[in-house]
Amino acid sequence: MPLEPSQLKVDIEQQRLFLSWEDGTEKDFSHAHLRASCPCGFCRTKRLQQREIEYPDRVAISAIFSQGYGIQICFDDGHDKGIFPWAFLKELSS
Numbered sequence: 857m858p859l860e861p862s863q864l865k866v867d868i869e870q871q872r873l874f875l876s877w878e879d880g881t882e883k884d885f886s887h888a889h890l891r892a893s894c895p896c897g898f899c900r901t902k903r904l905q906q907r908e909i910e911y912p913d914r915v916a917i918s919a920i921f922s923q924g925y926g927i928q929i930c931f932d933d934g935h936d937k938g939i940f941p942w943a944f945l946k947e948l949s950s
Contacts, residue, residue: 859925859942871916875945884950891915891931893948894938911935 865874871887891911902909911933919930926941 859946861942861945864920864927866917866920868916871914873917877946881946883945883948885945885948887916887931888913889950890917890929890938890940891933891935894929894935895940895944896935896937898937 861875862878863874863876866872867874873883873885873887873890875883875885888911892909894909899909911931916932917929918932919936921928921930923939926939926944928936928939930936
């Protein structure tokens with residue numbers, strides 16, 4: 857079964873990312889939730905050290921780049937290191 861979603865939509869106005877897979881799974885994430893859940897090494901280390909990840913209250917997705925096994929999400933606060941694997945996004949709580 858392919859992990860890549862069949863549909864991906866970024867709603868800039870509502871600051872939401874919508875994903876749906878052919879098996880019926882649908883996800884709806886706020887941009888802030890994705891920023892807070894960033895799986896990059898820097899953010900993972902901060903979470904493991906129980907340190908706060910600082911970002912603006914109104915953070916938005918500024919660009920998305922396909923990486924094959926997932927997407928690199930760039931945020932308007934300048935953070936662009938997070939590559940979100942499809943499996944990670946499918947399992948991430950909304």
